[in-house]
Amino acid sequence: MSVELSTPGQVLRATGVSAGYDGRAIVQEIDVEATPGKVVSVVGPNGSGKSTLLKALVGVVPVLGGTVSVGGTEITNLPPERIAKLGVGYVPQIDDVFPPLSVKENLEIGGYLLARHDVAPRIEAVLEFFPRLKTMMTRKAGKLSGGERKMLAMGRVLMLSPSVLVLDEPTANLAPLVATQLLEEYIRGFADHGSTVLLVEQRAKAALRISDWTCVLSGGRVVLSGAPRDLENNPVFVESFLGGGAARH
Amino acid sequence: MSVFLSSLGFGLISAAVLAIATVGFTLQFAVTNVLNLAYGSVMINSAFVTYYLNVHAHLNAWVAMVGGIATGAVASYLLNRFVFTPFQRRNLLPITIVIVALGVDLCGTFGLQAIVGGSYFSYRQSLGRELHFWGMYFSTLQLTIIGICLVVMGLIHWLLKHTRLGKAMRATSANPSLARNSGVRTGHVISMTWLISGALCGLAGTVFAMNTGVFEATSAQLYIVLMLAAMFLGGPGEAYGAMLGALTIGVATELSAGFFNPQYKEVIAFVVLLAMLTFRPYGLFGSEKTI
Ligand SMILES: Nc1ncnc2c1ncn2[C@@H]1O[C@H](COP(=O)(O)OP(=O)(O)OP(=O)(O)O)[C@@H](O)[C@H]1O
Numbered sequence A: 001m002s003v004e005l006s007t008p009g010q011v012l013r014a015t016g017v018s019a020g021y022d023g024r025a026i027v028q029e030i031d032v033e034a035t036p037g038k039v040v041s042v043v044g045p046n047g048s049g050k051s052t053l054l055k056a057l058v059g060v061v062p063v064l065g066g067t068v069s070v071g072g073t074e075i076t077n078l079p080p081e082r083i084a085k086l087g088v089g090y091v092p093q094i095d096d097v098f099p100p101l102s103v104k105e106n107l108e109i110g111g112y113l114l115a116r117h118d119v120a121p122r123i124e125a126v127l128e129f130f131p132r133l134k135t136m137m138t139r140k141a142g143k144l145s146g147g148e149r150k151m152l153a154m155g156r157v158l159m160l161s162p163s164v165l166v167l168d169e170p171t172a173n174l175a176p177l178v179a180t181q182l183l184e185e186y187i188r189g190f191a192d193h194g195s196t197v198l199l200v201e202q203r204a205k206a207a208l209r210i211s212d213w214t215c216v217l218s219g220g221r222v223v224l225s226g227a228p229r230d231l232e233n234n235p236v237f238v239e240s241f242l243g244g245g246a247a248r249h
Numbered sequence B: 001m002s003v004f005l006s007s008l009g010f011g012l013i014s015a016a017v018l019a020i021a022t023v024g025f026t027l028q029f030a031v032t033n034v035l036n037l038a039y040g041s042v043m044i045n046s047a048f049v050t051y052y053l054n055v056h057a058h059l060n061a062w063v064a065m066v067g068g069i070a071t072g073a074v075a076s077y078l079l080n081r082f083v084f085t086p087f088q089r090r091n092l093l094p095i096t097i098v099i100v101a102l103g104v105d106l107c108g109t110f111g112l113q114a115i116v117g118g119s120y121f122s123y124r125q126s127l128g129r130e131l132h133f134w135g136m137y138f139s140t141l142q143l144t145i146i147g148i149c150l151v152v153m154g155l156i157h158w159l160l161k162h163t164r165l166g167k168a169m170r171a172t173s174a175n176p177s178l179a180r181n182s183g184v185r186t187g188h189v190i191s192m193t194w195l196i197s198g199a200l201c202g203l204a205g206t207v208f209a210m211n212t213g214v215f216e217a218t219s220a221q222l223y224i225v226l227m228l229a230a231m232f233l234g235g236p237g238e239a240y241g242a243m244l245g246a247l248t249i250g251v252a253t254e255l256s257a258g259f260f261n262p263q264y265k266e267v268i269a270f271v272v273l274l275a276m277l278t279f280r281p282y283g284l285f286g287s288e289k290t291i
């Protein structure tokens, strides 16, 4: 597999970040650091604030306290389009494509910041990555299956060759095999290529398998974090996330 | 039969004017989420700028129209910048903007009336030769309006489907947050949308006044009903739907005017709109915002 699509990374760092909606903090005092060549994953129960945290990092939700930086440049509360320009690519958990636009147009918008003559070659490169999309270029994104749609969402974000990838549950709705492939080949591949990956993943086991570092979010706070090996040996973590009573997936 | 054909002819011209107006109106709604009920007052104010350039500055009406177009563009841009955006920023209920727009419409229309008075106006312009085919009569002026409409629809199609700005407008309409995450400066895209749709509004106002022949400050006041009907018929926020909706409403209202009473145009449009909202709430063709 070719992994020339993302660019070697920059450090994405959140320091003491609190963020939320309408001035009310949902996540509080979060410290996370994602570094080039590594996959950092965030796991936690539904509603624990994982998506809110990612949105705050990419400028979609206001940061109420703390700082966010990428490659040493502070990006706290910059407009999302500025953060995109700095090389941070973000795939949201929902609303991850432009439904009325064709697959091709979705990719073109993904490459909005590219020079005009770079767009078509980049689409070709992205299609090498997701060949399934080749046959559906004129189809509206809203008419894709869940899996095809996720591929398009990933394809869209790769158009700008981001150096930092922020992915919110990229495997949701995917068949188990496809999900595993996406995580273990593609997403791990970006990191192995030197990109920075910050990933929210529902399935803790799968997340641990490809991560270099994992944070557990609960009630808007990081309650546990560590290397996968350490978490696997942590009885609390195992009980809550990996196969104890409240196991998920 | 002859009533039918001549009404059909009128219908096509009305549809042309309505299509230009509704496409601008629907673009505003699709891209910026503002249901700009002040559209009619910007139309008629633009028509009056054309009038002053035509009658007082002695410009050819078609040249004067450029002034009307510019007025529509600038007025709409400023309206968004200084009225709609500040209200939108405050995260009020969406209905607030509608009420604000309604207020702006009244101020725009009656402010104009305060300036120009209650009398009637017409452009200094010849209707041109009368042409006659398939039992329908058209003046050269009317055919020109239809021609302008076709050119404008072609340009809008080209803008939306083949330009970077047009695609960014559609992306902003579909998913503004994701558009920004993709690097699109949606604020800029929205400003451009107001300029473009405002230009359409100014153009629509001028051809509307040309087509009615005699107009006054309040002439476009009920026009919003036709535009809403045409827009909902095609599916709110759909540019192509607006074109087809305008054709349907334009022809339906003129046919009814031919057979019943011209005063009931807006009523007919409203009946069509109500039927639409009852049976196909997303429009004849659409299921969601899909410009
Ligand atoms: N737009 C919003 N406005 C107000 N509150 C919100 C908004 N979005 C999310 N929340 C609230 O913030 C909290 C955290 O939501 P968030 O989406 O970050 O959780 P999550 O960890 O991503 O959950 P999931 O695993 O279900 O995706 C929830 O209580 C949710 O109700």
Ligand SMILES: [Mg+2]
Residues within 6 Å of the ligand: A050, A051, A052, A093, A168
């Ligand atoms: Mg989430």
